[in-house]
Amino acid sequence: MTLADILASLFPRGHQVTVAEGGLIFGKGPLPDGGNIHVLGIRAEAPLGIEDALTLAGRALDIAGGGDRDPILMLIDSSSQRMSRHDELLGLSEYLAHLAKALLLAQISGHRTIGLLYGGSAAGAFIATALATDTLVALPGAHPAVMDLPSMARVTKLSIDLLKQKAEATPVFAPGLDNLAKTGGVHAVWDPDQPLAGQLAALLASPITADLRDRLGAERGGRPKAAAIAERVMAELFHD
DSSP, X not given: OOHHHHHHHHOTTOOOOXXXXXXXXXXXXXXXXXXXXXXXXXXXXXXXXXXXXXXXXXXXXXXXXXXXXXXXXXXXXXXXXXXXXXXXXXXXXHHHHHHHHHHHHHHHTTOOEEEEEOSEEEHHHHHXXXXXXXXXXXXXXXXXXXXXXXXXXXXXOOXXXXXXXXXXXXXXXXXXXXXXXXXXXXXXXXXXXXOHHHHHHHHHHXXXXXXXXXXXXXXXXXXXXXXHHHHHHHHHHTOO
């Protein structure tokens, strides 16, 4: 689906979402119940640089301090962070962390945050946008990667062939939508043949009481240990 198709399916009554120069997405759309949802994002596999991260973070902070409790939808189709010398020298990682924290602040200020991955995303850009929302969903054809295998090989000093073997057996090692869903990072894959407005409304109707990613990963076989370890840590923490 193109961005125009997605917006039309999400907001059949129209919307006020625009794409700025450089590929950033801003605006608001109406929900079926009469409320509104803030829309942020990045399109056309644009890299996420420091200026983009600051702009998105500024919008998230404005929403957090704006007085309403409308949810936030983050539409994501990016490449990775913009790894230019300019961005690295200015501390790109800090800007990405600032964006992730701005989304978290919006969440704890009462705004449900939902990421909709409809294209690519990778590395720090993926972590600071898609994984920084409290619930991440995707459309078929999305292709996320926390780290691609060639980059992983450079960091771990393991061969590509060995990493491919591990990726086949352990979703945590593997890029791709199916693997991210198995680990619980992707909550659900939406059906593009059904109205996205209804699927969004159904998701918003289900309250979030805790971060379910580790539990989903255990249920789906992609992260068999994380939920049990987290539960044990919490039990030890509050043990008298």
